[in-house]
Amino acid sequence: MTIESNYEPRAESTATxxxxxxxxLMGVGLVAVGSASAGLKAPIFGPGFLHTTLGRQxxxxxxxxxxxxxxxxxxxxxxxxxxxxxxxxxxxxxVVCVASLVAALIPGIGVVRNGARRWLHFGPxxxxxxxxxxxxxxxxLIVFMAMFLARRGEKxxxxxxxxxxxxxxxxxxxLLVGVEDxxxxxxxxxxxxxxxxxxxxxxxxxxxxxxPTSAAFAYMIYLRPYRWERLVGxxxxxxDPQGKGYHAVQSLIGLSSGGWLGLGLGGSIQKHGYLPERxxxxxxxxxxxxxGYLGGVAVILLFVALLYLGARAALAARTxxxxxxxIGATLMVTLxxxxxxxxxxxxxxxxxxxxxxxxxxxxxxxxxxxxxxLLAGVALRGQYSPSQDGLECAETLGLHPVTITERGS
Amino acid sequence: xxTNSAAAWNRRQRRAVIALSMFIGFGSIALAARxxxxxxxxxxxxxxxxxxxxxxxxxxxxxRGMIVDSCGRVLAGSRDLYxxxxxxxxxxxxxxxxxxxxxxxxxxxxxxxHLIRSTTSRRFCWLKHRIExxxxxxxxxxxxxxxxxxxxxxxxxxxxxxxxQVLGIVSADGRGLxxxxxxxxxxLRGQDGRVxxxxxxxxxxxxxxxxxQSPNKSARDGGHIVLTLDSAIQGFAEDALARQVTKxxxxxxxxxxxxxxxxxxxxxxSFPSFDPNSYAEHSVDxxxxxxxxxxxxxxSTFKSFIGSTAIxxxxxxxxxMIDCHNGLxxxxxxxxxxxxxxxxxxxEDVIAKSSNIAMASLGQKLxxxxxxxxxxxxxxxxxxxxxxxxxxxxxxxDFATWTSYSTCSIPMGQEIAVTPxxxxxxxxxxxxxxxxxxxxxxxxxxxPEGIPVEEFSGPDPVRRVLPSSVADYFVRTVLTGVxxxxxxxxxxxxxxxxxxxxxxxxxxxxxxxxxxxPGAYMSAFVGAAPADDPRIAVLVMIQYPNPKIGYYxxxxxxxxxxxxxxxxxxxxxxxxxxxxxxx
Numbered sequence: 001m002t003i004e005s006n007y008e009p010r011a012e013s014t015a016t017x018x019x020x021x022x023x024x025l026m027g028v029g030l031v032a033v034g035s036a037s038a039g040l041k042a043p044i045f046g047p048g049f050l051h052t053t054l055g056r057q058x059x060x061x062x063x064x065x066x067x068x069x070x071x072x073x074x075x076x077x078x079x080x081x082x083x084x085x086x087x088x089x090x091x092x093x094x095v096v097c098v099a100s101l102v103a104a105l106i107p108g109i110g111v112v113r114n115g116a117r118r119w120l121h122f123g124p125x126x127x128x129x130x131x132x133x134x135x136x137x138x139x140x141l142i143v144f145m146a147m148f149l150a151r152r153g154e155k156x157x158x159x160x161x162x163x164x165x166x167x168x169x170x171x172x173x174x175l176l177v178g179v180e181d182x183x184x185x186x187x188x189x190x191x192x193x194x195x196x197x198x199x200x201x202x203x204x205x206x207x208x209x210x211x212p213t214s215a216a217f218a219y220m221i222y223l224r225p226y227r228w229e230r231l232v233g234x235x236x237x238x239x240d241p242q243g244k245g246y247h248a249v250q251s252l253i254g255l256s257s258g259g260w261l262g263l264g265l266g267g268s269i270q271k272h273g274y275l276p277e278r279x280x281x282x283x284x285x286x287x288x289x290x291x292g293y294l295g296g297v298a299v300i301l302l303f304v305a306l307l308y309l310g311a312r313a314a315l316a317a318r319t320x321x322x323x324x325x326x327i328g329a330t331l332m333v334t335l336x337x338x339x340x341x342x343x344x345x346x347x348x349x350x351x352x353x354x355x356x357x358x359x360x361x362x363x364x365x366x367x368x369x370x371x372x373x374l375l376a377g378v379a380l381r382g383q384y385s386p387s388q389d390g391l392e393c394a395e396t397l398g399l400h401p402v403t404i405t406e407r408g409s
Numbered sequence: 410x411x412t413n414s415a416a417a418w419n420r421r422q423r424r425a426v427i428a429l430s431m432f433i434g435f436g437s438i439a440l441a442a443r444x445x446x447x448x449x450x451x452x453x454x455x456x457x458x459x460x461x462x463x464x465x466x467x468x469x470x471x472x473r474g475m476i477v478d479s480c481g482r483v484l485a486g487s488r489d490l491y492x493x494x495x496x497x498x499x500x501x502x503x504x505x506x507x508x509x510x511x512x513x514x515x516x517x518x519x520x521x522x523h524l525i526r527s528t529t530s531r532r533f534c535w536l537k538h539r540i541e542x543x544x545x546x547x548x549x550x551x552x553x554x555x556x557x558x559x560x561x562x563x564x565x566x567x568x569x570x571x572x573x574q575v576l577g578i579v580s581a582d583g584r585g586l587x588x589x590x591x592x593x594x595x596x597l598r599g600q601d602g603r604v605x606x607x608x609x610x611x612x613x614x615x616x617x618x619x620x621x622q623s624p625n626k627s628a629r630d631g632g633h634i635v636l637t638l639d640s641a642i643q644g645f646a647e648d649a650l651a652r653q654v655t656k657x658x659x660x661x662x663x664x665x666x667x668x669x670x671x672x673x674x675x676x677x678x679s680f681p682s683f684d685p686n687s688y689a690e691h692s693v694d695x696x697x698x699x700x701x702x703x704x705x706x707x708x709s710t711f712k713s714f715i716g717s718t719a720i721x722x723x724x725x726x727x728x729x730m731i732d733c734h735n736g737l738x739x740x741x742x743x744x745x746x747x748x749x750x751x752x753x754x755x756x757e758d759v760i761a762k763s764s765n766i767a768m769a770s771l772g773q774k775l776x777x778x779x780x781x782x783x784x785x786x787x788x789x790x791x792x793x794x795x796x797x798x799x800x801x802x803x804x805x806x807d808f809a810t811w812t813s814y815s816t817c818s819i820p821m822g823q824e825i826a827v828t829p830x831x832x833x834x835x836x837x838x839x840x841x842x843x844x845x846x847x848x849x850x851x852x853x854x855x856x857p858e859g860i861p862v863e864e865f866s867g868p869d870p871v872r873r874v875l876p877s878s879v880a881d882y883f884v885r886t887v888l889t890g891v892x893x894x895x896x897x898x899x900x901x902x903x904x905x906x907x908x909x910x911x912x913x914x915x916x917x918x919x920x921x922x923x924x925x926x927p928g929a930y931m932s933a934f935v936g937a938a939p940a941d942d943p944r945i946a947v948l949v950m951i952q953y954p955n956p957k958i959g960y961y962x963x964x965x966x967x968x969x970x971x972x973x974x975x976x977x978x979x980x981x982x983x984x985x986x987x988x989x990x991x992x
Contacts, residue, residue, distance in 0.1 A: 330430075
């Protein structure tokens with residue numbers, strides 16, 4: 001990586017590690033999606049390649065890598081430095097995000113895919129471009145929450161004026177997303193709560209707030225009765241392996257046939273029509289079937305590495321905002337990964353949640369790349385010499401000078 | 410103070426970060442453990458389900474063997490075609506799929522759609538059978554969900570109507586249903602193989618697999634059979650038969666050509682015929698091999714068998730004069746007629762002019778006992794054993810029921826029913842020095858690679874029916890005299906070759922009740938050539954000719970025999986023996 005030499009080696013290695021791990025996950029995704037989408041005789045390369053699942057994923061991965069690097073090294077530092085600029089962007093994004101979340105719910109604007117109205121389409125219909133506002137919501141939530149929480153500081157020790165406002169912000173996102181996408185709503189709620197906790201809130205206050213949260217989730221379950229069946233009935237997949245248990249059983253069959261070393265790349269049988277959503281939510285099952293326990297654990301270890309590197313960046317972050325941003329992005333990616341693998345292994349109820357960087361899909365990769373790019377940016381700045389642009393940081397430093405002294409000790 | 414508080418704050422944040430990270434870290438360890446559990450504890454059940462889900466067997470069809478004629482020309486072969494089926498439960502857009510399929514199969518999409526919708530099975534419905542490989546490839550490339558192809562071996566008969574009844578037919582699933590296809594089904598069919606495969610949800614095989622309980626079995630192709638029939642002679646026999654049947658507006662006819670020295674059947678034709686490639690479109694009656702199943706009274710052709718027996722038994726001498734009572738003779742309560750009135754006729758002329766009255770008196774001299782033995786000896790009343798499913802045994806009444814009536818009827822070919830193959834086989838016994846041979850349709854069985862496994866050559870004698878001298882006298886003098894005489898039998902003459910034979914005309918009884926049907930005749934001629942060294946015998950038997958056009962055996966069938974012989978003899982390489990003999 002050609003980077004200015006004024007970064008500390010430790011910070012630089014953390015950032016490089018984050019980028020490399022993300023790239024590795026995208027590589028795994030490209031292989032897994034390519035294999036999972038390959039039919040019996042579909043030509044893989046040739047005219048129309050860019051319209052195949054693999055071709056599109058290739059473009060998404062290239063876009064993702066470019067976004068990741070650009071965010072870490074170009075836009076990220078500027079974004080992190082300029083508070084004013086940042087605030088304006090985030091308010092615009094907040095409005096756009098909430099508007100698109102609402103729009104996606106309106107019949108006629110929002111597009112139904114796989115039985116849920118989660119999509120907005122744009123551009124010529126032939127290109128099939130569209131994005132899930134919930135993916136944008138994940139990014140906006142962590143950045144906006146980091147900003148919001150960092151400014152609250154020690155007020156967070158109070159309940160009504162401290163914890164409740166950010167809690168309501170999280171609740172707004174979770175509710176808007178949760179109408180159609182229960183899994184992502186849960187993820188947003190957990191990550192939001194975690195960020196409030198890291199920001200310094202009292203665990204007791206959060207526990208109190210868990211009550212109305214539970215009520216809200218109960219209401220969401222009431223909205224879509226199938227969610228209740230999924231929640232309580234996910235372990236009974238053997239009762240109806242051809243019906244309600246089909247996803248679960250097919251996913252488990254794929255995992256079990258993978259064994260320890262896998263059937264070999266391209267060797268999956270489950271991809272031949274047995275496993276639904278084989279390139280998206282259940283791509284891990286295909287990957288595991290082909291590469292076995294070895295490959296599956298390798299993917300888990302990549303996420304653990306991301307977790308470690310992200311936590312390290314968060315610990316080393318200079319400002320509360322950067323720390324919160326770092327832990328938010330880290331948790332968002334790794335928690336989503338764990339939930340996805342837990343779904344694929346039928347350890348938790350089935351939810352429509354993709355495996356970050358690996359599952360096919362453009363908006364997921366794009367917004368994740370921005371989030372992880374910001375994480376890498378924070379990591380790079382961790383031990384950024386304050387003499388370089390100390391004045392620009394003064395505002396933030398003035399509020400919370402703690403990080404520097406802490407690190408010095 | 411502020412620094413301390415800030416440091417505490419910082420520690421608090423760091424603790425939360427570490428705690429949350431560890432929480433997710435433990436989560437990932439739990440997931441790794443869960444994966445290991447799936448690989449071990451849950452494995453047996455999942456593995457069994459997996460096997461039942463995508464393991465299946467694919468049939469490796471054996472190729473059905475060919476039927477070829479004596480010269481190796483293919484009479485029945487197999488073509489690799491395809492059948493198209495759908496699994497309606499997997500079809501995504503029925504209307505669009507039907508349109509795509511309709512374009513390839515050249516069928517009406519609406520009808521295809523209706524067919525799929527109205528199928529009783531939720532998972533399987535045949536759309537079309539016997540589509541060509543090109544179309545199958547087009548369907549495969551169209552990659553329509555729920556549509557599958559199955560290779561099917563389809564029996565093909567390049568000669569179409571020719572020999573159809575002899576060859577028989579094969580069912581859609583490859584089993585012989587009629588004719589030689591049934592008789593040699595086990596040999597021709599071979600044994601289908603089976604491989605275990607892993608298939609996708611559309612049941613298309615992805616790859617081969619194995620199964621320890623029942624291993625893969627490779628297909629063993631069927632063997633071939635070589636017939637004694639010669640398609641060239643068959644062609645002569647069919648053409649001549651068809652011409653005469655049409656000319657005389659008859660209902661049906663049979664022609665058989667046989668090698669008298671070996672019993673090999675060289676041609677066997679039934680009219681009307683059918684195309685076995687589309688047998689369902691034809692009446693079942695057309696599919697009957699008349700040469701082996703028609704049972705008729707043989708009429709005067711039978712006089713050669715009783716006449717020769719009378720000579721052999723010594724009840725009459727060659728050249729002996731016999732009283733024909735001027736065409737009308739009363740024996741007991743029975744009045745016998747001859748078609749032409751004769752006074753005294755020599756034995757040879759009795760046969761040539763076919764006097765019923767003279768034959769009746771020969772019958773009386775022989776007596777029922779010897780008549781019955783002769784009938785049985787010549788092979789009547791039992792199948793010839795040619796090896797064909799459903800061969801009729803003819804009708805010889807139980808000896809106990811024979812009366813004095815029979816004594817006069819049998820010698821003129823009444824009160825007895827014979828099949829065409831029995832008739833020509835018995836005739837060949839006379840031509841073959843008095844030895845009855847078992848007629849034969851199959852010359853050899855070949856392995857799938859074409860190597861002879863079993864060969865049937867040389868005569869397969871049943872028994873001697875006549876002393877050699879009597880047979881020789883009959884061929885050279887009596888039956889040659891029939892053809893050379895002035896009766897309608899002269900129609901069977903062939904230029905350059907000495908033909909010998911016997912006409913026969915019989916009334917046909919009602920099909921559903923007793924008694925003869927007025928105007929219904931069987932007109933036959935059985936003959937062979939050349940007289941010095943008979944190489945080919947031919948029987949033509951035509952039923953229900955229009956009596957206004959003609960019904961005498963010599964008139965209706967004689968010309969057909971002549972036509973067949975005059976084409977077949979040069980084809981067989983028989984040199985004309987005497988250029989002076991003319992038609």
